[in-house]
Amino acid sequence: AEEVTEAINDIKKKYSMDEQTLTASLKKEGFTLDEYKKKLSEQIILSRVVSQEVRNKIVVSDAEIAKYIEKSKDTLITDDAYRIRQMFFKKPQKPSDRKTAEEKAGTVYQQIKAGEDFASLAQKHSEDPSGKAGGDLGFIKKGQMAKEFTDVLSQMKAGDISQPFWTDMGLHIIKLEEKIEKQSEAAIKDSAKNKLIEQRFSEKYKHWLRELRETAYIEIRL
Known part of the structure; x- marks a missing residue:
């Protein structure tokens, strides 16, 4: 009825x-x-x-x-996926300038730890196109990341902010916004x-x- x-x-x-x-x-x-x-x-x-x-x-x-599954692997959760924000500082051409880059990243890191907004600081300081979007990289699957990223992320939970770390590209500070764990094969x-x-x-x-x-x-x- x-x-x-x-x-x-x-x-x-x-x-x-x-x-x-x-x-x-x-x-x-x-x-x-x-x-x-x-x-x-x-x-x-x-x-x-x-x-x-x-x-x-x-x-x-x-x-x-x-x-x-093969056709839709980009939308299915076949691997751990992380939504992260990034603060990026380009790798200096001269090895002698690494310390200056580390000091710059360290200063920004301390500002974040003091409570300043990560996204706002990324817009001001990040040397990466994502800076305009507050450092938001969206969701990235584990298999698409450099090992340095996955090593750092393995120690983080949602809301955590990493200390500055190096990759071949430069210095990174990342904030983990969300993690989606991969589904089982079944x-x-x-x-x-x-x-x-x-x-x-x-x-x-x-x-x-x-x-x-x-x-x-x-x-x-x-």
Whole structure:
């Protein structure tokens, strides 16, 4: 009964009708409001049954799952991923200037530790295009990072800020905003399988729904 009431309310909203106008429109189609509600109730039950039947008949092979995973590996969580902010200082051309770079990074690091906003400081001091976005690098998968980054991140939790550290590119200070742990192989396969099932179900269900609409009970033909 609740689902029927919701369906009636959706129809009223869709066609900007009150109950009196709806009743009059139904009368033109040869229905009373109670008859229409009964038909809606029957179709809701039928829809639920067909939904389950369609879903149960969908089969997805291991080969299809593997293909989907390969195609969607950038969106599936196949590796630990980190959302980080970075403060970057370019590597000096002269080794003798390394100390100056370390002092500069150290000063900024102390400002962060004193409570200044990381993003604001990155906009002012970071020698990297991400500085304009407050140092935000977005989510990066573990396998896409330099070893120095993963070593530092392995000791951090969300909200932590690293001390300055060197890579071949220069000096970095990073803030770990969020970590998403990789899914197990079984979880990745389940996720891929469910997405494939939903895609196929949607196609088959829409086809069935189009056929059902031809009975003229799903929506009022105005």
